[in-house]
Amino acid sequence: MKKQNNLWIYFLTAVISIGLFGTTIAPAYAHTHDFHDEYDQLDDETKAKVDEVLSSLKADLKGMGIEIPQNKFHEQMEKLDDETKEIVKAIFKDKKSGKITKEEAHKKLTELGVEPPEHKKCKVFENLDEATKKKAKAIFNDKKLGKITKEEAHKKLAELGVEIPKHPMHESFEKLDNASKIKVKERVEQAKLDLQELGITLPKKFEFFAE
Known part of the structure; x- marks a missing residue:
């Protein structure tokens, strides 16, 4: 039951939440919002340890057959220095609050050397007429x-x-045999414990495997 609820959280975020640039940013940030808030409060040494835990986890899961989607914009954010990250976050905040338009936000990001996130249209409504879309x-x-x-x-x-x-990620997990599923769960649970020791929670996108 909890796994299905996680699917809803992921999907509802992508479909109806008002993200920083429509539905594009929301999946990348909203579903790991608690993690990122906690991460920002860590010192540089602890951040490096957290990065190492997550990098190892992703590599291991990929080796076990789990598909881990890559977000180009999120990858850009990870490579930025702390000062630039804060400026980017401020731009997002201004866009969300309506202080600046999407076009102005894109311009500011470009001036920072950051490629604005791509707008990905939600295909679930693609073949629906307007009346049905509204109902959905x-x-x-x-x-x-x-x-x-x-x-x-x-x-x-x-x-x-x-x-x-x-x-x-969930779909690729369901295709695994039971023995592999157990290994995936054990690996994620270990990462969860490692992160807890560092004072941070497991990103929500991995919670599906820890239940």
């Missing part, structure tokens, strides 16, 4: 606000012909 978005919103349950939302969406897409 209303269902997503009701589920997010807690007005209806996950089961009720699934039923309503099915009646509209809308299917919830699976996260690539």
